[in-house]
Amino acid sequence: MRVLIIEDEAMARRSLEKLLENNFPDLTIVGECGSVKDSVAWLKENPGKADIIFMDVELSDGECFEIFRKVDVDSHVVMTTAYDNYAVKAFEAGSVDYLLKPIDLGPLRRAVDRCRNSNAGLDVERILGALASRREEPEYKERFLVHFNDRIVPVRTDEIAYFFSEDKNNHVVTHSGSVYIVDNTMDNLMTGLDPSRFFKISRSCIFSKDAVESVTKIMGGRLRVTPKAKISINRGPAPDLTVSRSRSDEFLKWLEG
Numbered sequence: 001m002r003v004l005i006i007e008d009e010a011m012a013r014r015s016l017e018k019l020l021e022n023n024f025p026d027l028t029i030v031g032e033c034g035s036v037k038d039s040v041a042w043l044k045e046n047p048g049k050a051d052i053i054f055m056d057v058e059l060s061d062g063e064c065f066e067i068f069r070k071v072d073v074d075s076h077v078v079m080t081t082a083y084d085n086y087a088v089k090a091f092e093a094g095s096v097d098y099l100l101k102p103i104d105l106g107p108l109r110r111a112v113d114r115c116r117n118s119n120a121g122l123d124v125e126r127i128l129g130a131l132a133s134r135r136e137e138p139e140y141k142e143r144f145l146v147h148f149n150d151r152i153v154p155v156r157t158d159e160i161a162y163f164f165s166e167d168k169n170n171h172v173v174t175h176s177g178s179v180y181i182v183d184n185t186m187d188n189l190m191t192g193l194d195p196s197r198f199f200k201i202s203r204s205c206i207f208s209k210d211a212v213e214s215v216t217k218i219m220g221g222r223l224r225v226t227p228k229a230k231i232s233i234n235r236g237p238a239p240d241l242t243v244s245r246s247r248s249d250e251f252l253k254w255l256e257g
Contacts, residue, residue, distance in 0.1 A: 001116070003027050004042065004050035006067075007080065008034040008060040009145070009183075011152050012101060016054060016080070019108055027052070027112070035061045036070075043071045050075045052115045054099075057081040076115035082145045082154055101145065102152055141192035146172055146180035155180065161211035161229040163189055164239040165204035171239075175211060177229050199254050201225065201243040212255060221245040223252075 003020060007013040013032060020027050030049060033039040036059050043050075053075045055064045067073065079098040097111040143154045159174045165186065172182045182189070190200050200206045201223075213228045223243035231239075243251045 001027050001051040002030045002049060004031045004033070004053045004075070005029060006033045006039045006053060006059065006064065007056040008058075009056070009152075012056070012080075012145075015152070016103060016108075019103065019105060023105060023109070024112060035059050036064065036066045037061055039064075039067050040070045043067070043073065047072075048074070052076045052078065052112070054078050054080055076118065078111045078115065082141075082143045100143075101154060140194045144172065144182055144184075144189075144192075146182045148180055153180065157193070161208050161227055162241070163206040164241070166239055173227070173229055173231060173239075175229050177231050179231055196254075196257070199251055201241070201247060201251060203244075205239065205241055207241070209255060215243075215252070215255070218242070221248060223248050 005013055005016060007016065013034075017029060020029065031042050031046065033042050039055075039059070053073070055067070055077055057064055057079060058081075064079070077097075080101055080103060081098060082101045097114050099107050099111055140157070142157050144157065144160070145152050146155050147153075155172060155174060159176075161173045161175045163170060163172050163182065163186065165171070170182050170184060170186060170189070172180050174180075186200065186203065186206060190198070190206055193206065197209055198206055199209070207225060207227075211227050211229055212225055214226045216224045216226065218224050222245050225241040225243060227241065
């Protein structure tokens with residue numbers, strides 16, 4: 001069977017390639033894409049040439065659902081996602097399989113077996129219909145992918161104490177004090193978070209309400225947040241957790257709510 005991989009993260013793509021090549025000798029990878037635009041172009045230029053498509057939900061230029069709107073997809077589709085929010089329900093409604101990242105061999109084998117044994121086509125209308133019905137209410141990410149040495153690790157949103165920027169990298173700190181690098185901008189991170197639970201206290205920091213131990217007033221009408229989570233002293237200076245003056249009143253109202 002011929003496989004197309006649609007995934008914009010190089011490490012995740014290589015990990016899936018390795019799993020497929022080492023465990024499924026009858027599968028051949030015939031193409032790779034990292035964006036909606038490239039995927040649509042590949043599918044138009046290669047109709048019927050992919051039996052299975054492993055498709056990441058969030059691509060570099062938008063959600064993968066845009067692909068279904070722009071080109072006919074008649075392959076078996078296995079969605080890959082780092083969080084089980086509205087997308088998973090849409091997959092279930094369309095009778096397609098999905099895998100949570102990082103992908104393990106057991107679930108991958110299940111998905112491949114389903115593709116081998118299924119004669120059903122992809123029900124695009126049901127997927128898009130389920131997606132539209134669930135977008136009436138905001139959906140927030142339940143997991144974020146972070147980097148730990150050479151591994152990609154999913155961290156649940158309810159484990160996150162705060163995000164901060166330092167040395168041109170964005171980091172996430174968990175309630176247990178672990179620190180990871182996360183590949184995303186602060187603005188993009190905030191769009192995936194529930195604003196009743198997370199607050200962007202400055203350009204370089206997003207804080208969880210559950211992570212606030214205390215707040216201290218400092219000069220200039222600003223506030224300094226003391227987190228419950230304690231980062232290891234071996235890491236170096238603590239990040240700046242100061243609420244900008246323009247956001248101080250709004251922050252206190254949010255914290256009280």
